[in-house]
Amino acid sequence: MQRFDLQDLALISPSAHKADVGLEARLQDRYFDRWCPGFDTLQVRTLAHDLGLSGEQTLAREVVLTMLAAPVPMTFKSVAQLESHIRVRVNIARAAAKTSLAFNTEAAERPSEYWQGDAEKGFVIRQGVSLENAIIAATQPEVTGRQYEFSCYRAAEYLVLLGLAQEAKLVNPTYLNELEAQCRLAVPRSDPFHTTYVYEYGTPENPIPMRYYVPGDRLWFKNPDDRSSDVKGFEGSWVFYLGGGLFSNFWRRDQPFDLASKCLEIYHWRDGACVNSSGKLSMDESIVEQQVALTRQSPDQLNLVMSKMMAYRDPAGVYANGGCIDSTREIPRALF
Known part of the structure; x- marks a missing residue:
């Protein structure tokens, strides 16, 4: 915590799980309420501007800060393992x-x-x-x-x-x-x-809050539309959380997604799904772009789409009332 100049923000105490051998660190309530309300970490870099989240250590400090606000324990065997992570x-x-x-x-x-x-x-x-x-x-x-x-x-x-x-x-x-x-x-x-x-x-029974992300998280946004999800490659989208409220865009890296733009793109895949000249179901991404732009122009339509997409996804193979948000996040395993 001292290395990242975050020691005054963290409450460090004997672990409630292994008090005899471990320590637990979490963000103090007053900072949690200010920077990560409701486990929403998408705006932490903006809301914690008084922390000076800039410069070479920006990303690492954001990782630590958002991990301190985790809704479930993230357990490490040693400080060295935590630093490596x-x-x-x-x-x-x-x-x-x-x-x-x-x-x-x-x-x-x-x-x-x-x-x-x-x-x-x-x-x-x-x-x-x-x-x-x-x-x-x-x-x-x-x-x-x-x-x-x-x-x-x-x-x-x-x-x-x-x-x-x-x-x-x-x-x-x-x-x-x-x-x-x-x-x-x-x-x-x-x-x-x-x-x-x-x-x-996270688990389907105890899902990670929909707006909680740590830089480096790997996650999947599901396409909740049955028909367009049959287009190969459009079943959903694997991305990484980059920090600063942005998600990776491997195809246009200069245009990373925020949560709303990612939801809109996936929602409008249903409009881009079409049968091509070979009789095969395919995706016309120009139509998707047009429909995203139209939805952005209508606050009512934008709110309607986001309310549908900002829901936990249905299980694999199910297309009922779920949105695109996964209940889990994936992180790399320790090297030692």
């Missing part, structure tokens, strides 16, 4: 803000100097190439001069691995060597990725 979150949020990709759910590309394709395992990193450099080259066009084709699901996995690799280089070289060796055989994805590299906090 903060750095990984910062790594991920910064990388997500720099990521610029070409959307494609049917095909994928990677820079051949760093990656090689495998018919069964997808892309793997080449011998002698670091995982950090390989992912940066694939996701940040400044390196190669071009964008590569990804789905948001796969891109989100890559950025978690990047954040972990960058931290492991500092604190756990053995972990990094093992991770890179794994990625030369097969890059973890889908279920193996979920069970090994991230974990969820």
Whole structure:
């Protein structure tokens, strides 16, 4: 807390869960009510302007401040593990803000100097190439001069691995060597990725408040419309919370989403869903943009759409009365 000059804001006491061995830190009530009312952390950078949340440590301080306001315990075995977690979150949020990709759910590309394709395992990193450099080259066009084709699901996995690799280089070289060796055989994805590299906090029974986010959170916004969710790639949207009220936009990184713009985009996918010349259900994103603009021009319509979308999502496969908000957040597992 002292390192981030936040010691006067935190209430630190013996843990209610393990008082004999642990400490618990949380934001004092008066600061919580002022900066994170109702667990809303989307405006904390603006509301806590008197904290001076600017400069090199802005993102790290926002991570700590929002974690202090957590609605559920975030448990760490040591201060070192907590510090590592903060750095990984910062790594991920910064990388997500720099990521610029070409959307494609049917095909994928990677820079051949760093990656090689495998018919069964997808892309793997080449011998002698670091995982950090390989992912940066694939996701940040400044390196190669071009964008590569990804789905948001796969891109989100890559950025978690990047954040972990960058931290492991500092604190756990053995972990990094093992991770890179794994990625030369097969890059973890889908279920193996979920069970090994991230974990969820919050549950459908005890959901995370809808406006509570910590920089570096990975989350899914569900498309609650049955028909348009059948368009591949539009079942929902995987994003990262960048801090400052903004969420990643891998396709137009200079236009990150706020919560309202993300809800509007997903809501109007129902208008963009159409049958193309091949008779296949597809998405006309120009129509989506037009409808978003029209909704923004009507306060009543905007409020109506937001009231529908700002609700917890239905379970997988269910399209009843749910909105787009997930009940959980995903965060990277500890390196040690």
